[in-house]
Amino acid sequence: MIRNSVRKFAETHIKPIISQLDSNEEFSVELTKQIGELGLFGMTVPEIYGGRGMDMLSFIIAIEELARVDSSQAATLAAHESLGIWPILNYGTEEQKSHYLPKLCTGEGLWAFGLTESEAGSDSRGTKTKVTSTDSHWILNGSKIFITNGSTDITLGVTVQSIFINDKGEKQFTCILVEKNTPGFIAKTMKGKMVWRSSNTSEMFFNDCKVLKENILGSVGQGSKIMLSTLDVGKLSIAAMGLGLAQGAYEMALSYAKERKQFGQPISQFQAISFKLAEMAMKLELARNTLYKACWLYDNKQPFSFEGTISKLYCSEIAKEIADEAMQIFGGYGLMKDYHIERFYRDQRLLQIGEGTSEIQKLILSRKIGC
Numbered sequence: 001m002i003r004n005s006v007r008k009f010a011e012t013h014i015k016p017i018i019s020q021l022d023s024n025e026e027f028s029v030e031l032t033k034q035i036g037e038l039g040l041f042g043m044t045v046p047e048i049y050g051g052r053g054m055d056m057l058s059f060i061i062a063i064e065e066l067a068r069v070d071s072s073q074a075a076t077l078a079a080h081e082s083l084g085i086w087p088i089l090n091y092g093t094e095e096q097k098s099h100y101l102p103k104l105c106t107g108e109g110l111w112a113f114g115l116t117e118s119e120a121g122s123d124s125r126g127t128k129t130k131v132t133s134t135d136s137h138w139i140l141n142g143s144k145i146f147i148t149n150g151s152t153d154i155t156l157g158v159t160v161q162s163i164f165i166n167d168k169g170e171k172q173f174t175c176i177l178v179e180k181n182t183p184g185f186i187a188k189t190m191k192g193k194m195v196w197r198s199s200n201t202s203e204m205f206f207n208d209c210k211v212l213k214e215n216i217l218g219s220v221g222q223g224s225k226i227m228l229s230t231l232d233v234g235k236l237s238i239a240a241m242g243l244g245l246a247q248g249a250y251e252m253a254l255s256y257a258k259e260r261k262q263f264g265q266p267i268s269q270f271q272a273i274s275f276k277l278a279e280m281a282m283k284l285e286l287a288r289n290t291l292y293k294a295c296w297l298y299d300n301k302q303p304f305s306f307e308g309t310i311s312k313l314y315c316s317e318i319a320k321e322i323a324d325e326a327m328q329i330f331g332g333y334g335l336m337k338d339y340h341i342e343r344f345y346r347d348q349r350l351l352q353i354g355e356g357t358s359e360i361q362k363l364i365l366s367r368k369i370g371c
Contacts, residue, residue, distance in 0.1 A: 002058050006065035009038055010073075018070045021198035022343055025191055028198065029153055032076060035066075036107010040077055045089055050102035056233075057295040060240040067244025068251075071347040072198040074244060078237035079148035079199075080104070084111030087159055087175070087230045091218040096177065103156060112158040114144040114178075114204055115227060122360050124161075124227060129206060131162040131174055138176055138216065140184070140209040150202030151187035156180055158187075158204065161227055164220050173223030177215040184209035195350040231355060232305050235312035236298070238355040239291045242315035242348070246287065246322040249344045250280040253326035267329070276325045283318040290314055306368050313361035316351035323348040 013034055021028055035041065043059040045051025059081060067074035085104050088096060088111070103109045120126035129142025140162060149155055157179040164174045178185055186205045193201060218226050254277055257268035267273045291311040297304035323345045327334040334341045352358045 003061050003065055005038070006040070006062045007068070009035075010066055010069035014066070014070050014073055018072070018198065019337070019340070019343070022072070023197075023337070025193065025197045027076075027152055027189075027200040031073065032110070032152075032154065033107045035073065035077060040066075041080065041107045042085065042101070042105025043081065045085060045101055045105055049089070049097055050105040052105075055295075055299040056236065057292060057299060060236055060291065060295050063237050063240035064244035064247070067241040068248040070198070071241055071245055071344075071350075072196045074241050075148060075196050075199040076110070078234075078241060079112070080110050082234045082237040083113035083230060084149065084159070086233050087113070087217060087226050088177070090229070091175075091222070091226050093214075095214070096217070100156075100177075109154050109156040110149040110152055111156055112147050112150040112202070113230065114147050114150070114158045114160040116144060116146045118143070118145055122357055125173075125224075127161055127163055127173065129160060129162045131160075131164050131176055133164070133213075136213055138211045138213065140176060140178065140206040140211060142206050144204040146190070147187075147202045147204055149200055150204055151189045152200045155187070155200075157182075159217055160204075160206070161223055166220075172221035173227070174220050175217040175223045175226050176211055177217055178206070178209060178211055179215075182209055182211060195347050232308055233298075234355045235308045235361075236291065236294060238351060239287075239294075239308075239311040239315035242312075242317075242319035242351045243284070243287050243291055245344055245348055245351070246280070246284055246315070246319045249319075249323045249326040249341060249348075250277070250284060252339075252341050252344070253277065253280070253329045257329055273329060276329065280322045280325060283322060287311070287315045287318050306365070309361050309364050309368070312355060313358055313365070316348075317358060319348040319351050 039052055040062050042051035043054045047053045063074050063078050088100055104111050117127060132139045150158055160176045160178050162174055162176055164172045166172055184207045187202045190201045190203055257273050258266050260267050294304050294307035294311045297307055326341050327345045330341050333339055
């Protein structure tokens with residue numbers, strides 16, 4: 001039911017306008033609110049906080065179906081739910097959850113996760129944004145970059161990963177909740193992107209940004225734990241985006257190959273093309289089973305980090321491979337913006353970078369197997 005309803009919505013409401021949004025590099029508040037009205041925001045949040053109380057697999061299927069048509073809208077939902085909502089739901093106080101979550105489960109408001117900095121990407125411990133303490137406030141100074149959902153008209157705030165220096169001079173990673181209109185906080189939209197052009201990407205600046213003491217998420221020194229567990233969940237949504245994009249690219253290539261004729265017959269009847277399509281179908285089946293297994297583990301409260309890392313790595317890599325082969329099948333037409341495959345070919349490129357690069361995923365896996 002979820003797959004069918006999201007697919008119908010994506011085909012009916014997103015597909016007709018996405019080329020224009022992509023061309024204009026425009027984030028659509030209206031479309032985001034429509035996704036909220038469909039019930040996709042707060043899918044995994046308990047009903048007591050305004051969510052739908054569904055399992056991870058349901059959410060992943062929704063992301064997959066959005067990405068099958070457009071990665072930008074999938075990215076908006078994926079980042080909001082897995083990076084924005086999830087850490088508040090799992091590490092917030094009862095007051096924080098009651099205050100923030102109902103506003104974030106409707107599509108009327110977005111929340112961002114501020115981790116990446118100009119010198120802190122794969123090396124997350126290179127964070128330089130600092131937080132100091134007064135009797136009643138936290139004072140933030142620093143900056144963030146490449147933050148999804150950080151500067152839209154409906155962004156409500158951001159969870160900021162920062163460093164607190166204790167009395168012994170030790171660095172303690174700490175997460176702070178910063179609301180949009182907090183003095184000293186500036187978020188600017190980044191333009192000129194190759195990928196996800198109708199999602200919002202922002203740069204953030206904190207200049208003596210004064211935040212109430214109760215806006216700490218978790219406790220001082222718990223930031224790394226919050227960050228790593230959040231990224232573990234985020235990997236599942238990035239994997240879903242890779243799977244969905246690959247599915248969409250495959251379907252486009254298959255349809256085109258059956259219609260395009262050369263040497264008197266559809267090119268799908270040539271072994272060189274049919275073998276490409278067969279390999280795409282095989283990779284999609286393997287990717288879907290790998291990701292759904294990781295979701296099953298999560299939903300059954302079993303360790304899922306190893307399988308989640310595999311699914312993020314594999315799904316993002318097969319998205320690259322399938323989009324590339326689909327482009328080859330389209331030939332010269334695929335290079336034109338009139339064909340959606342051109343956008344898919346661009347959008348897949350972020351998947352091997354976001355939520356931990358493919359190289360970092362291999363590093364994580366190598367350590368998990370004892371290398």
